[in-house]
Amino acid sequence: MKEEQSLLLLQSSSLFAPPKGVKLSYGTAGFRADASILKSTVHRVGILTALRSLKTRSVVGLMITASHNKVTDNGVKIVDPSGGMLSQQWEPFADQIANAGTPEALLSLITEFIEKEKIPFDGVQRAEILLGRDTRPSGESLLEAAKQGISSIFGAMALDLGVLTTPQLHWMVRARNKSMAATEPAYFEQISSSFRCLVELIPNETKSNKMDNRVVVDGADGVGGEKLEVLKNMLTGLVIEVRNTGKGGGLLNDGVGADYVQKEKVVPRGFGSNDVGIRCASLDGDADRIVYFTVPDNSSSRIDLVDGDKMLSLFALFIKEQLCILTEEGNQNPNNNYQARLGVVQTAYANGASTDFLKQLGLEVIFTPTGVKHLHEKAAQFDIGIYFEANGHGTILFSESWLSWLEARNNELILVSEGSEQQKAALRLLSVSKLINQAVGDALSSLLLVEAILQHKGWSIHKWNELYQDLTSRQLKVKVVDRTAVTTTNAETIAVSPPGIQEAIDAETAKYPKGRCFIRPSGTEDVIRVYAEASTQEGADSLANTVAKIVDRFLGFGSSEQ
Numbered sequence: 001m002k003e004e005q006s007l008l009l010l011q012s013s014s015l016f017a018p019p020k021g022v023k024l025s026y027g028t029a030g031f032r033a034d035a036s037i038l039k040s041t042v043h044r045v046g047i048l049t050a051l052r053s054l055k056t057r058s059v060v061g062l063m064i065t066a067s068h069n070k071v072t073d074n075g076v077k078i079v080d081p082s083g084g085m086l087s088q089q090w091e092p093f094a095d096q097i098a099n100a101g102t103p104e105a106l107l108s109l110i111t112e113f114i115e116k117e118k119i120p121f122d123g124v125q126r127a128e129i130l131l132g133r134d135t136r137p138s139g140e141s142l143l144e145a146a147k148q149g150i151s152s153i154f155g156a157m158a159l160d161l162g163v164l165t166t167p168q169l170h171w172m173v174r175a176r177n178k179s180m181a182a183t184e185p186a187y188f189e190q191i192s193s194s195f196r197c198l199v200e201l202i203p204n205e206t207k208s209n210k211m212d213n214r215v216v217v218d219g220a221d222g223v224g225g226e227k228l229e230v231l232k233n234m235l236t237g238l239v240i241e242v243r244n245t246g247k248g249g250g251l252l253n254d255g256v257g258a259d260y261v262q263k264e265k266v267v268p269r270g271f272g273s274n275d276v277g278i279r280c281a282s283l284d285g286d287a288d289r290i291v292y293f294t295v296p297d298n299s300s301s302r303i304d305l306v307d308g309d310k311m312l313s314l315f316a317l318f319i320k321e322q323l324c325i326l327t328e329e330g331n332q333n334p335n336n337n338y339q340a341r342l343g344v345v346q347t348a349y350a351n352g353a354s355t356d357f358l359k360q361l362g363l364e365v366i367f368t369p370t371g372v373k374h375l376h377e378k379a380a381q382f383d384i385g386i387y388f389e390a391n392g393h394g395t396i397l398f399s400e401s402w403l404s405w406l407e408a409r410n411n412e413l414i415l416v417s418e419g420s421e422q423q424k425a426a427l428r429l430l431s432v433s434k435l436i437n438q439a440v441g442d443a444l445s446s447l448l449l450v451e452a453i454l455q456h457k458g459w460s461i462h463k464w465n466e467l468y469q470d471l472t473s474r475q476l477k478v479k480v481v482d483r484t485a486v487t488t489t490n491a492e493t494i495a496v497s498p499p500g501i502q503e504a505i506d507a508e509t510a511k512y513p514k515g516r517c518f519i520r521p522s523g524t525e526d527v528i529r530v531y532a533e534a535s536t537q538e539g540a541d542s543l544a545n546t547v548a549k550i551v552d553r554f555l556g557f558g559s560s561e562q
């Protein structure tokens with residue numbers, strides 16, 4: 001590294017001293033912590049992002065968000081050139097530089113890493129980074145720290161795209177590296193036009209079923225509500241009412257949002273007895289997750305949750321149906337019958353009933369640890385890979401090779417039988433691949449796909465919810481002295497440490513019919529999460545409570561909270 005470059009790094013870093021006595025780690029979704037201690041971390045991630053861009057010779061992204069966390073938290077994560085999460089190989093280095101003490105220690109780590117990774121650092125190659133942030137008040141000053149980190153690498157260019165949903169930034173990084181328009185209007189145009197295409201292809205039989213085309217969406221008082229207000233005006237055949245848009249003074253994620261709705265299973269702020277029976281959905285703080293719900297009656301705040309597993313099941317069902325039409329009998333030419341490998345990916349949080357349903361559909365189901373970076377990797381191994389976490393984070397990936405076959409097949413069908421059922425199925429699948437975000441889970445595109453499929457099938461949310469009956473479950477979180485004391489294996493279903501804890505959990509679980517329970521350290525909050533399933537709600541509650549007490553006994557302060 002040239003001397004002037006070293007000096008620039010030292011100078012810039014000396015303005016951002018790391019917080020004392022805090023150890024940060026690049027968790028499930030980047031670094032997250034109270035916003036007041038994050039400036040040096042974000043500055044350093046700025047440097048790292050520039051190095052990633054140099055290494056990959058591509059455009060990368062940097063997003064400032066803490067998604068579902070409380071408004072006073074914030075976070076930062078890197079978007080790889082593919083539009084996916086930062087390569088996991090680089091995560092240990094992210095940890096090291098975030099925790100380096102002095103500017104000199106930081107410089108020596110960076111120098112070593114540049115050599116080890118053979119990063120082209122000749123001053124000729126230029127780093128290029130797209131920047132986005134959510135609506136948190138701390139976002140602007142943190143973004144400034146990121147820009148200063150980036151500009152401490154000579155020649156690096158940062159393009160500030162302002163307030164975006166996390167999936168919008170991922171989509172734009174991917175688009176940029178494919179030489180496509182990487183702007184917000186291009187994003188809205190792609191998803192709204194593919195939605196319109198799916199609506200135009202709705203069978204006449206269902207079109208005549210006067211289905212309710214209105215959905216009410218909780219925007220979590222975050223960026224998603226704001227963006228949905230723009231998107232909804234570009235749609236036909238769907239009426240979207242957005243509540244908790246962030247404009248009415250409501251606090252981000254406070255009694256609102258997908259995480260709250262899914263974990264607490266109660267109505268979010270702004271919803272209530274006037275909404276009984278209506279189709280409702282809830283986005284999280286940066287709009288990468290979505291869950292649906294209905295208010296069943298006006299006697300309590302309870303909701304009927306339609307979670308990520310149900311979305312996965314709906315999408316799998318629709319895609320399977322379209323694939324069957326596309327390759328139906330009578331179509332003898334093997335070249336016309338490329339059997340797409342369709343697979344689904346879930347985590348331990350998936351409701352047991354959803355996994356049974358998917359297996360009954362004849363689908364291959366794979367399990368990974370929590371965090372879309374794990375699910376995405378597995379889903380990419382299929383021609384069509386659908387992944388969803390129960391919390392509503394997921395998408396559908398289409399392989400390039402299968403999509404090229406599908407494009408070609410659609411063109412052939414247009415020539416020989418335009419408007420046939422087969423050609424419509426091909427066009428529907430092509431539209432799904434354009435509507436659903438190919439880079440990462442995206443609440444806005446998932447919302448539109450759910451709405452298009454419900455209209456296609458003429459289904460109400462109740463009918464959709466009846467695909468299978470969820471096993472009752474309960475989630476709790478427990479504050480502990482050190483959450484890293486819990487390590488897990490087998491897609492997080494077994495706790496390896498502390499010794500003896502899994503045996504205690506197993507002994508408790510065995511007491512409940514259809515009992516299932518696991519614990520894991522959160523990657524985004526300083527807690528241990530407990531998930532329990534049982535044949536009754538009382539059973540699930542009691543199992544979760546007892547296991548929370550076990551966690552507390554092994555690791556805690558002596559109090560568990562819900």
Ligand code: G16
Nearest residue numbers: 028029067068371372522523524525
């Ligand atoms: C992030 C990840 C999700 C993951 C969640 C788990 O969500 O993007 O894939 O399910 O963390 O959080 P934890 O490890 O705390 O249980 P988000 O929406 O906060 O970015």
